[in-house]
Amino acid sequence: MMLGEFKSTLDPKGRMNFPVKLRDELGSSFVISKTIDKQCIKVYSKTDWEALVKSIREMPQVKTAGIQRFLFGSAFEIEPDKQGRALIPAPLREYAQLKTDIVIVGLEGRAEIWDKESWDKFNSSLDMNELLAAAVEMGL
DSSP, X not given: OEEEEEEEXXXXXXXXEOOHHHHHHHOSOEEEEEOSSSSSEEEEEHHHHHHHHHHHHTSOHHHHHHHHHHHHTXXXXXXXXXXXXXXXXXXXXXXXXXXXXXXXXXEETEEEEEEHHHHHHHHHTOOHHHHHHHHHHHTO
């Protein structure tokens, strides 16, 4: 189960050290792609990526063409090296505005990669009353 928040840095070549805990859960290779709702990178295990592709394929193409272009066109299969370093391709680094300091956030079955400044800004913009209302509605 991918949980937690991990800090990392990008080296000048665009590589980051992927947390061991997440690598263990994702396997030897995984897929990264743009995220639709936020300017960050989504990380999928191969199994979760294949399930997403299957789900999109089952819908009418007229409804999914834009999503297919956005997600599939920006997707890359990643294989970290023996030291756990993974190259984040330039188009995704640019999209997520990754600089040097980054944060990897576990989201149960997948993860996100954020620029640390963007992550901090996102967290400071959260409305705690909205979160509390949602938590109460879910019975948490």
